[in-house]
Amino acid sequence: MSVKRIFNNRYIKLFLAFLIGIIVGLIALLYNNILDYFTFSLIDIGMELTIFHRLSLVFVPALGGLIVGFIIKYGSMSAKGHGIPAILSSIETKERHLTYRDLLTEGFASAITISSGGSGGRIGPIVEIGAGIGDLIAYKLDLDLFDYQTFLGCGAAAGIAGLFHAPLGGIMFVTEILFNKVDKNRLIMVAVSAISADMVIRWSGQELFLAHLNLGQVENVYNFITAALIGIFAAVFAVAFVYTLRKLSDIFDNLKLNIVLKPALGGLLLGMIAFKLPEIMGSGNRIIVELFNQSEYDLKFLFILLVLKIIATALTLGSGGSGGIFSPSLLIGSLTGIIIGGLSHQILPFLTGSSSLYALIGMAAVISAVIRAPLTATFIILEFTHNYSLTVPLLISSLIAERAASKSGLKSAYSPDYFERL
Structure with missing residues (x-):
């Protein structure tokens, strides 16, 4: 039995979807904690009253930008800007897929941008890294275009679930943004990845982003x-x-x-x-x-x-x-x-x-x-x-x-x- 035929088994694919969710959830957990530490520290410095602390804010983002410029130029141009358009561009064909170099560049470049004070979000890079992991697995196993797109969607959904405690949000994101139509088999695999990534975050003990709020009479x-x-x-x-x-x-x-x-x-x-x-x-x-x-x-x-x-x-x-x-x-x-x-x-x-x-x-x-x-x-x-x-x-x-x-x-x-x- 060929390797390709083994990985075309439905249950093997479900296991791979689960594995993608676990991996992306762990990456999201690590990424989030590192960026929280650096960005919170930087804003705290900015709140200091001394002119020295405030002046440091002028040059730290510029230094971070300089490092990012080198990383992108000699790493991968796909890390420039926000990452979702790159996924949308690659999902149409297996010929334009994300590489290990793209993912490493995206991870380092976005982490330095945000931790040095750059005004960027975390979800784009994590979604691109998650989608890239699914992309690489499907590409290396030489799966057909449908499965390739599905695994890419699995990684993207896991990224959102892992950062936001939002598996349903991750599933809807993939449905509305990445896929033109809903397929039951594809949706099941995306759901498995999103849920497994969310499980990682819940096991870590992190609290929900905005829980226990006093909202008043919502349905008035x-x-x-x-x-x-x-x-x-x-x-x-x-x-x-x-x-x-x-x-x-x-x-x-x-x-x-x-x-x-x-x-x-x-x-x-x-x-x-x-x-x-x-x-x-x-x-x-x-x-x-x-x-x-x-x-x-x-x-x-x-x-x-x-x-x-x-x-x-x-x-x-x-x-x-x-x-x-x-x-x-x-x-x-x-x-x-x-x-x-x-x-x-x-x-x-x-x-x-x-x-x-x-x-x-x-x-x-x-x-x-x-x-x-x-x-x-x-x-x-x-x-x-x-x-x-x-x-x-x-x-x-x-x-x-x-x-x-x-x-x-x-x-x-x-x-x-x-x-x-x-």
């Missing part, structure tokens, strides 16, 4: 109206985010400067902003947690933070830094929800939702508008909280935001043509 009809309003404004900020990212990518692509120096320049510009506002640095996860632990907000400051986070992320990724857009989108969304919810409360004080509720609604709406995947956005936020009374307001905001963003004529941030230009 007035909150549904506020959710619709948040969806509209989320689409505006999401479109501004994607447009800024693409515009700065074009500017840096056309800049007559060595490719090694471009991420350093982006890091320097980001550092100049961070000198005054260190909260823009990193993926934004810590700031999100702090927002949920507050009861009073300066809406003017939050709006400034929102705008500068968009610019900081576009500078980081547009200049060639490596990272994702998912986590920055969550911060942009939480800020949008708190701002719009806060203003609504001032006009209509009888609203019964809390700031935490509106932040969650905003997170789902911005994610939906940025990647054009309302079900993925809804399920991920639901799994953050395990509060399924959120389903209706999340769907309202996500669907409205996705439709409004689509009407803008601007393509999704995950459009494969972004990768084609790299």
